[in-house]
Amino acid sequence: xxxxxxxxxxxxxxxxxxxxxxxxxxxxxxxxxxxxxxxxxxxxxxxxxxxxxxxxxxxxxxxxxxxxxxxxxxxxxxxxxxxxxxxxxxxxxxxxxxxxxxxxxxxxxxxxxxxxxxxxxxxxxxxxxxxxxxxxxxxxxxxxxxxxxxxxxxxxx
Amino acid sequence: xxxxxxxxxxxxxxxxxxxxxxxxxxxxxxxxxxxxxxxxxxxxxxxxxxxxxxxxxxxxxxxxxxxxxxxxxxxxxxxxxxxxxxxxxxxxxxxxxxxxxxxxxxxxxxxxxxxxxxxxxxxxxxxxxxxxxxxxxxxxxxxxxxxxxxxxxxxxxxxxxxxxxxxxxxxxxxxxxxxxxxxxxxxxxxxxxxxxxxxxxxxxxxxxxxxxxxxxxxxxxxxxxxxxxxxxxxxxxxxxxxxxxxxxxxxxxxxxxxxxxxxxxxxxxxxxxxxxxxxxxxxxxxxxx
Numbered sequence: 001x002x003x004x005x006x007x008x009x010x011x012x013x014x015x016x017x018x019x020x021x022x023x024x025x026x027x028x029x030x031x032x033x034x035x036x037x038x039x040x041x042x043x044x045x046x047x048x049x050x051x052x053x054x055x056x057x058x059x060x061x062x063x064x065x066x067x068x069x070x071x072x073x074x075x076x077x078x079x080x081x082x083x084x085x086x087x088x089x090x091x092x093x094x095x096x097x098x099x100x101x102x103x104x105x106x107x108x109x110x111x112x113x114x115x116x117x118x119x120x121x122x123x124x125x126x127x128x129x130x131x132x133x134x135x136x137x138x139x140x141x142x143x144x145x146x147x148x149x150x151x152x153x154x155x156x157x
Numbered sequence: 158x159x160x161x162x163x164x165x166x167x168x169x170x171x172x173x174x175x176x177x178x179x180x181x182x183x184x185x186x187x188x189x190x191x192x193x194x195x196x197x198x199x200x201x202x203x204x205x206x207x208x209x210x211x212x213x214x215x216x217x218x219x220x221x222x223x224x225x226x227x228x229x230x231x232x233x234x235x236x237x238x239x240x241x242x243x244x245x246x247x248x249x250x251x252x253x254x255x256x257x258x259x260x261x262x263x264x265x266x267x268x269x270x271x272x273x274x275x276x277x278x279x280x281x282x283x284x285x286x287x288x289x290x291x292x293x294x295x296x297x298x299x300x301x302x303x304x305x306x307x308x309x310x311x312x313x314x315x316x317x318x319x320x321x322x323x324x325x326x327x328x329x330x331x332x333x334x335x336x337x338x339x340x341x342x343x344x345x346x347x348x349x350x351x352x353x354x355x356x357x358x359x360x361x362x363x364x365x366x367x368x369x370x371x372x373x374x375x376x377x378x379x380x381x382x383x384x385x386x387x388x389x390x391x392x393x394x395x396x397x398x399x400x401x402x403x404x405x406x407x408x409x410x411x412x413x414x415x416x417x418x419x420x421x422x423x424x425x426x427x428x429x430x431x432x433x434x435x436x437x438x439x440x441x442x443x444x445x446x
Binding site for chain 1: 160161162163165186189190193194196197198206208210234257258259260261263264345346347
């Protein structure tokens with residue numbers, strides 16, 4: 001297999017990696033950059049567990065080739081906290097029991113961060129529509145919704 | 158398996174040259190939301206993937222003679238935030254915005270939805286009802302083709318070797334014109350249409366329907382234009398009787414399959430219901446202009 005050399009910019013850091021062109025962004029983040037916070041669920045664009053932000057837009061990392069994203073700013077769950085200080089959304093997930101098994105959590109966090117940055121005043125209906133992009137097999141949707149609402153308020157303060 | 162090669166050309170000519178030289182083993186990558194799924198399911202095995210997202214002219218929405226030329230690689234999210242297109246062709250925009258989730262909307266494109274040639278593609282009935290044209294560029298030059306002529310069957314298109322759809326032209330609208338798209342899925346998000354119906358109509362000063370186009374999705378091997386359904390609307394004020402004739406014509410045009418999403422009988426019945434509702438929405442929009 002012919003590998004190509006690319007540099008991914010993840011959470012502001014440069015990751016020079018060598019990948020096959022058909023390697024997905026999700027696999028490259030996990031296996032080549034060692035950033036295993038991004039989870040893989042269905043691997044065909046349905047569950048949203050692998051959601052990351054590219055150019056500040058939520059994207060399913062299983063539905064893109066790593067080679068497509070050279071030069072684009074990529075943000076993953078590893079970039080949310082400031083050292084030991086959780087991001088307000090992470091804190092809200094903690095406070096409102098927004099996770100059970102936690103598998104879907106990185107995807108929901110990145111989805112919601114993207115949505116709140118895009119529209120800090122997002123209303124409940126729009127927020128539900130956004131959150132229905134991802135699946136939680138523990139079905140903890142109500143608490144996820146509560147957590148994101150609380151974070152929206154906290155972020156505006 | 159041979160290694161897949163990836164190219165991201167900066168111009169349409171380069172893209173066409175790459176595709177033409179690849180001898181059929183190449184696939185165009187726009188949003189990738191269908192291509193990567195098919196690739197990973199081993200349904201396709203491309204020797205070459207040509208990423209067209211880096212071609213700036215394919216990313217633009219340009220007003221043209223009262224209508225809009227929309228680059229094939231414009232995403233659903235970009236289209237949904239374009240106030241101009243939303244005001245003139247709300248049905249096309251709502252159809253595109255129904256595709257997938259937030260993450261999919263940020264990637265998926267109008268051109269990709271068209272060329273993937275799914276019978277259940279949401280944007281295609283709306284584009285057909287809008288009488289949209291698309292520009293196709295290939296080794297032999299540029300040609301214009303009606304959107305309705307692109308898909309020929311599930312996953313099959315009329316595009317020749319090396320040809321790509323570069324943009325889609327939504328025509329100008331007169332006053333008192335509007336369109337609407339409705340689809341039925343078992344949940345509210347993230348599913349594939351059981352039935353989709355697009356209605357586009359134009360009213361005259363007296364509120365009489367002067368022109369109409371009705372297109373159905375997911376009830377045949379490709380999206381269908383149904384002139385009989387449009388005929389039920391034209392010449393009257395779109396009253397209850399006309400809506401019932403519209404529904405009957407929509408049902409009569411259905412040639413669906415039974416699958417996990419719905420039976421033939423169910424799809425046929427739903428097509429009639431959605432046609433009525435979509436016509437009602439288009440009518441209300443046209444009246445409020």
